[in-house]
Amino acid sequence: MTRTGSEAAPVLEVRDLCLSFGAIQVARNISFDLSSGDRLALIGPNGAGKTTLINMLTGALKPSSGSARLAGRNLLALKPHERVRAGLGRTYQITSLFRAMTVFENLFIAVSERLGTARNFWRPAWSRGEVCAEVERILETVSLSDVGGERVSDLPYGRQRLVELGLALALRPKVLLLDEPAAGIPHREAEVVQQAVDQLPPDIAVILVEHDMDLVFRFAREILVLVEGAVLRQGTPDEIAADPEVKRIYLGSAA
Numbered sequence: 001m002t003r004t005g006s007e008a009a010p011v012l013e014v015r016d017l018c019l020s021f022g023a024i025q026v027a028r029n030i031s032f033d034l035s036s037g038d039r040l041a042l043i044g045p046n047g048a049g050k051t052t053l054i055n056m057l058t059g060a061l062k063p064s065s066g067s068a069r070l071a072g073r074n075l076l077a078l079k080p081h082e083r084v085r086a087g088l089g090r091t092y093q094i095t096s097l098f099r100a101m102t103v104f105e106n107l108f109i110a111v112s113e114r115l116g117t118a119r120n121f122w123r124p125a126w127s128r129g130e131v132c133a134e135v136e137r138i139l140e141t142v143s144l145s146d147v148g149g150e151r152v153s154d155l156p157y158g159r160q161r162l163v164e165l166g167l168a169l170a171l172r173p174k175v176l177l178l179d180e181p182a183a184g185i186p187h188r189e190a191e192v193v194q195q196a197v198d199q200l201p202p203d204i205a206v207i208l209v210e211h212d213m214d215l216v217f218r219f220a221r222e223i224l225v226l227v228e229g230a231v232l233r234q235g236t237p238d239e240i241a242a243d244p245e246v247k248r249i250y251l252g253s254a255a
């Protein structure tokens with residue numbers, strides 16, 4: 001049975017997603033709901049199908065069957081960039097052109113881009129001051145207020161990842177996909193990324209793919225365990241930590 005993390009109407013409804021690569025079934029009837037403000041961690045052993053699921057949601061992979069609705073819209077019928085515009089956010093690596101600009105300039109462009117695509121007859125374009133105010137709010141959310149004027153390329157790696165997170169937030173996602181946000185970041189810098197994840201706006205629904213169990217249990221209010229492409233369990237962190245099957249298959253003696 002599909003569980004919902006909260007009582008509100010789901011913003012993302014995933015039903016029976018299936019995908020095979022040749023004879024290998026990498027997604028088997030994956031179903032779950034996500035509501036505004038949910039914090040769902042996606043865990044599972046290597047090759048369980050976590051990235052495959054994320055790729056089916058972003059549009060990088062096409063499921064062979066099943067459905068996914070984002071705020072009532074048929075997500076699977078949309079192209080990847082249309083999914084982003086519809087409210088499915090994710091982080092992207094910043095390209096070299098944008099790394100040469102300041103943090104503030106990057107966010108200013110992202111906010112302006114969102115407003116440009118949202119602009120219509122009834123809603124005049126925002127003023128420069130309003131865009132700047134939103135950039136300041138994002139800088140605060142991702143703890144970068146002190147380096148807004150610095151070039152992205154001059155920042156330590158962990159803080160560059162925060163800029164990527166800020167860029168995703170600038171598009172005001174309804175659902176934010178975070179695939180191992182602290183991966184590859186030196187240990188001493190990882191804490192700033194974890195803090196930013198803790199501080200994400202409460203109304204956004206977040207799916208975190210993560211191998212680091214400390215981060216998973218710190219972040220999640222609901223955990224979905226994938227094994228061999230199928231949902232083994234979904235439950236609260238306490239339920240998952242106490243589940244004998246999860247311990248045996250995934251968490252091992254560390255649970």
Ligand SMILES: Nc1ncnc2c1ncn2[C@@H]1O[C@H](COP(=O)(O)OP(=O)(O)OP(=O)(O)O)[C@@H](O)[C@H]1O
Nearest residue numbers: 021024026044045046047048049050051052053211
């Ligand atoms: N393009 C592809 N062609 C064939 N098989 C693939 C392809 N991409 C992924 N797979 C297979 O699909 C399965 C699921 O892989 P996936 O990367 O989604 O797992 P994961 O849970 O994200 O693993 P990890 O934790 O190691 O990142 C694996 O068996 C993998 O070998």
